[in-house]
Amino acid sequence: MKINKHFDDLVPNYLFADVARKTAAFAAAHPDARIIRLGIGDVTLPLAPVVVEAMKRGAEEMAHKETFKGYPEYEGYAFLREAISDYYKRFGVTVSADEIFVSDGAKSDCGNIGDIFAQDNTVLVTDPVYPVYVDSNIMAGRKIVYAACNEQNGFAALPDESVEADIIYLCSPNNPTGAAYTCEELKQWVDYANRRGAVILYDAAYEAFITEDLPRSIFAVEGARTCAIELCSLSKTAGFTGTRCGYTVIPKELERDGHNLYDTWYRRQATKFNGVSYPVQCAAAAVFSEEGQRQIHENIAYYQENAQIIASTLRELGIPFTGGTNSPYIWLKCPNGMSSWEFFDFLLSEANVVGTPGEGFGENGAGYFRLTSFGDRDSTVEAMRRVKKVLS
Numbered sequence: 217m218k219i220n221k222h223f224d225d226l227v228p229n230y231l232f233a234d235v236a237r238k239t240a241a242f243a244a245a246h247p248d249a250r251i252i253r254l255g256i257g258d259v260t261l262p263l264a265p266v267v268v269e270a271m272k273r274g275a276e277e278m279a280h281k282e283t284f285k286g287y288p289e290y291e292g293y294a295f296l297r298e299a300i301s302d303y304y305k306r307f308g309v310t311v312s313a314d315e316i317f318v319s320d321g322a323k324s325d326c327g328n329i330g331d332i333f334a335q336d337n338t339v340l341v342t343d344p345v346y347p348v349y350v351d352s353n354i355m356a357g358r359k360i361v362y363a364a365c366n367e368q369n370g371f372a373a374l375p376d377e378s379v380e381a382d383i384i385y386l387c388s389p390n391n392p393t394g395a396a397y398t399c400e401e402l403k404q405w406v407d408y409a410n411r412r413g414a415v416i417l418y419d420a421a422y423e424a425f426i427t428e429d430l431p432r433s434i435f436a437v438e439g440a441r442t443c444a445i446e447l448c449s450l451s452k453t454a455g456f457t458g459t460r461c462g463y464t465v466i467p468k469e470l471e472r473d474g475h476n477l478y479d480t481w482y483r484r485q486a487t488k489f490n491g492v493s494y495p496v497q498c499a500a501a502a503v504f505s506e507e508g509q510r511q512i513h514e515n516i517a518y519y520q521e522n523a524q525i526i527a528s529t530l531r532e533l534g535i536p537f538t539g540g541t542n543s544p545y546i547w548l549k550c551p552n553g554m555s556s557w558e559f560f561d562f563l564l565s566e567a568n569v570v571g572t573p574g575e576g577f578g579e580n581g582a583g584y585f586r587l588t589s590f591g592d593r594d595s596t597v598e599a600m601r602r603v604k605k606v607l608s
């Protein structure tokens with residue numbers, strides 16, 4: 217028996233373990249310190265009431281012979297795919313219900329979609345990056361190239377015609393930088409992909425946080441239907457991190473190498489995936505109802521206000537940052553030339569505030585730091601009061 221040798225190529229990433237270890241050590245040495253965590257990438261507000269009602273109704277149907285459901289359809293129940301298709305219509309994008317696959321979340325799909333592509337493709341990711349795109353492709357033995365995101369390009373890398381890539385991961389609004397692409401910028405990626413015969417894997421997990429006039433879907437961009445797959449999730453949109461539901465869109469006209477990618481992915485899912493539970497699909501459909509949208513947007517607005525509290529503090533202090541407006545993340549330049557970890561230690565010891573060092577997301581994250589708006593209001597306000605005090 218031999219193990220997949222590509223696992224030896226994974227670079228150990230101790231980012232969150234190191235953050236937890238340093239925080240625990242500080243807490244043990246300073247038992248009276250009230251530590252505030254603004255490093256979390258998880259939501260904290262509960263599910264919306266209509267969502268919980270729908271989940272309960274779904275569970276009740278499972279309790280009776282007449283309404284009991286066995287295996288769901290591989291691609292998800294039609295009622296949910298229709299609801300998602302209608303949701304796209306609301307922001308002017310046409311995606312038909314039979315181009316949608318319901319899944320247990322975007323992280324699985326981001327990793328699993330690689331099953332349909334050959335090993336000898338070159339993968340392009342941006343740096344800093346959501347680690348799933350990198351590690352899942354290292355496990356598959358693919359070559360990875362990096363597009364630098366930095367102050368010069370506003371942390372939104374654009375295509376370089378001299379780079380040869382076959383699979384391109386884009387995430388907008390971005391985790392960790394909070395930057396969001398404009399239509400014109402995405403059009404450059406779409407044109408690059410169509411010219412090269414490449415495929416864009418577009419992660420739209422944060423689309424619901426967009427407040428400006430920016431594309432909520434790559435399919436808002438002309439030409440995307442012949443080169444892009446979109447991955448989305450209810451995790452951040454509707455607090456589904458512990459409930460698990462996402463969706464992936466593959467346009468029917470997307471063909472590569474003599475294969476229709478919808479059909480190829482369908483075959484893969486039918487082989488390795490038996491679908492999302494009925495009560496969860498009922499809950500997900502409720503997110504897209506009128507009342508569901510009203511309720512989830514109350515929660516999103518709460519996080520957005522936290523983001524504004526953080527952003528206004530940074531502005532007052534003259535600290536440059538991206539994000540916060542179309543994203544729950546704020547990506548800031550560490551003040552006084554501190555490194556990411558120096559700033560982490562400084563904030564923890566002086567303000568008892570925990571964030572995430574940027575270099576954990578890639579080389580270009582060195583000297584940067586991520587704060588999130590997923591905390592509660594009082595903690596966010598208090599954290600910013602302390603940050604102002606120690607940096608003024």
Ligand SMILES: *Cc1c(COP(=O)(O)O)cnc(C)c1O
Pocket residue numbers: 320321322323324346387391419421448449450451452456457461462
């Ligand atoms: C949180 C997040 C997701 C969502 O993952 P789920 O598996 O659906 O919870 C996807 N992409 C990015 C970049 C994220 O930060």
